[in-house]
Amino acid sequence: MNKEERILMGVRDIYNKLNWLNKDKMEAALKGYTSSEVHCIEYVEKNADSNVTKLAEFFYMTRGAISKLTKKLMQKGLIESYQKSDNKKEIYFRLTERGKVVYKIHEDLHGEFHERDKAVFEQITEEQFGSMLDFLERYGKHLDAEIKKLGLEMKSE
Structure with missing residues (x-):
């Protein structure tokens, strides 16, 4: 698995773990919503x-x-x-x-x-935070551009 795949898998894994850990407590406290x-x-x-x-x-x-x-x-x-x-x-x-x-x-x-x-x-050091936030911002902008290229930007109905 290359570095890019490891990062994407890591992000997905953390997201899934957070959802799993938080789900029961959230559902119990916010029952009906x-x-x-x-x-x-x-x-x-x-x-x-x-x-x-x-x-x-x-x-x-x-x-x-x-x-x-x-x-x-x-x-x-x-x-x-x-x-x-x-x-x-x-x-x-x-x-x-x-x-x-x-x-x-x-x-x-x-x-x-x-x-x-x-x-x-x-x-986590300030430098590490800076690097992570910079990566997330750049990747987010890249994905926005890809969405726009596909014509999938949100349109008024």
């Missing part, structure tokens, strides 16, 4: 003026799929829609009090997982 719902809630809380287009681009989903997801979240009372006084065309989303509770549970669990894994990150 799908992963997509919880991550949509997280995005809405962390990004001002979230709308269908921004959500679709971030999650690499169609606007139709995001519309269904946000409708479901509104029916569950987790998000609400609003419009700005200067732009009555665009619809934005924000969390309700109930949505903020789900967000807090999710954030607390991530904090717990961060504490669990902290010992590994404390051993």
Whole structure:
């Protein structure tokens, strides 16, 4: 196995292990909510003026799929829609009090997982962090270019 394959396999392996380790605790604490719902809630809380287009681009989903997801979240009372006084065309989303509770549970669990894994990150030098972040940024840009070449960039429906 060459270096590139080892890196990709390593990233995939770490991702799968994290999912496996975190899954039971997340599912128990957030029972009744799908992963997509919880991550949509997280995005809405962390990004001002979230709308269908921004959500679709971030999650690499169609606007139709995001519309269904946000409708479901509104029916569950987790998000609400609003419009700005200067732009009555665009619809934005924000969390309700109930949505903020789900967000807090999710954030607390991530904090717990961060504490669990902290010992590994404390051993990494700034230079090592810099190299890893540089690699991730370059590889991400390469993949964005490949997606664009294939004409798979997110399009408005």
